[in-house]
Amino acid sequence: MTPPAASTPGVRSRMQKQRSKDTGPEVALRRALFHRGLRYRVHAKVLPRRTADIVFPRQRVAVFVDGCFWHGCPVHYRGPKMNGRWWAEKIEKNRLRDGDTNTRLALEGWTVIRVRECVRSVAWAADWVQVAVNAARDGLRLRDSVIVLGQGGVVTDA
Numbered sequence: 001m002t003p004p005a006a007s008t009p010g011v012r013s014r015m016q017k018q019r020s021k022d023t024g025p026e027v028a029l030r031r032a033l034f035h036r037g038l039r040y041r042v043h044a045k046v047l048p049r050r051t052a053d054i055v056f057p058r059q060r061v062a063v064f065v066d067g068c069f070w071h072g073c074p075v076h077y078r079g080p081k082m083n084g085r086w087w088a089e090k091i092e093k094n095r096l097r098d099g100d101t102n103t104r105l106a107l108e109g110w111t112v113i114r115v116r117e118c119v120r121s122v123a124w125a126a127d128w129v130q131v132a133v134n135a136a137r138d139g140l141r142l143r144d145s146v147i148v149l150g151q152g153g154v155v156t157d158a
């Protein structure tokens, strides 16, 4: 599947921004975690052909920072008007892949934290990661193995 050309300069710049690996919220989260003394790997492989954005391999905590566009955030995703069906299918595929990644990691004993780019606060997301990592250090796991953090707080219907 080759992507259709961006229909407007606005769409094009949004696509380019969101395609970059080091997105604003991801860098901000990494910085917040680093300041708390946490050390992690960046864009590391957690499953065959799947990488996570911030990884604590020994504690088995995988953090994904998900752009609202590419990951189909139910609050903010707006399909481009041009090539609407192509995009709808593309984004749905991404969502299915995310769900599959979550399930497989959870089965292998990982805690998955998905931070949407619209998360209400980076510090709050960092709190969650810190809690999960500390729990793992103590040989514990959080009750939920997949946690999605969004604009309104913890997303329960993801």
Ligand SMILES: [Zn+2]
Pocket: 068, 073, 074, 075, 076, 077, 116, 117, 118, 151
């Ligand atoms: Zn969003």
